[in-house]
Amino acid sequence: MPNPKSSHVEVDVEKLPFQEAYKLIIGSIVPRPIAWVSTVNKSGVSNLAPFSFFNGVCSNPPSVLFCPVNTPEGREKDTLVNIRDNRQFVVNLVSRGLAEKMNQTSANYPFGISEFKEAGLTEGKCKKVKPPRVLEAPISMECELIEIVKVGPGGPGSGAVVIGKILHMHFDPAVYKDGKILIEAFDPIARLAGSAYCPVRDIFTLDRPKL
């Protein structure tokens, strides 16, 4: 454990190039859950990509957020373009057995090429939204856009927070029991820095303090 009294390193993040700041963010905020987001473009072609700047927001309404960041060339991610066009997306969750396919869908395929097909994944029909869910995923959340909050001046490294309301969920029966999720069956993975990932192991519990 770091000793708070020993000398320490400081970095003036305001003076850092965004690529260097990125390394500090992804190494410090760990482990990050992964939203595997499916969308459709205006012509109805599906798109699928992972996003680890991802979390829940609140439960009234049930909501999630994730953050598509512009490419080093300043281009918006296809996922963001599609959501702005039709206000719908699906957040699929990733178990260990799907890690390699999830990684494959992060490749920079041209706009209009479906990552479902490229990674050998099956498009499952959704109940309330147009984008398909990943049929192989243990959990999928059908979402409707609440808001896109732009962060930064635009261009390389700038991003957006996409906030969505969860309308409907799908579960592999193995991971769902009596309204709760069975984490061992779910076997989720999380992203660390670079190309590192971790499973969820060594779980410990802490009761909340009672005052």
Ligand SMILES: Cc1cc2nc3c(=O)[nH]c(=O)nc-3n(C[C@H](O)[C@H](O)[C@H](O)COP(=O)(O)O)c2cc1C
């Ligand atoms: C595990 C993982 C997590 C990622 N997280 C993010 C993220 O949070 N934000 C982002 O903009 N890109 C992230 N990426 C990169 C995108 O998946 C990648 O740029 C993808 O090509 C975007 O696809 P799209 O243009 O079809 O939306 C991540 C990649 C991987 C493998």
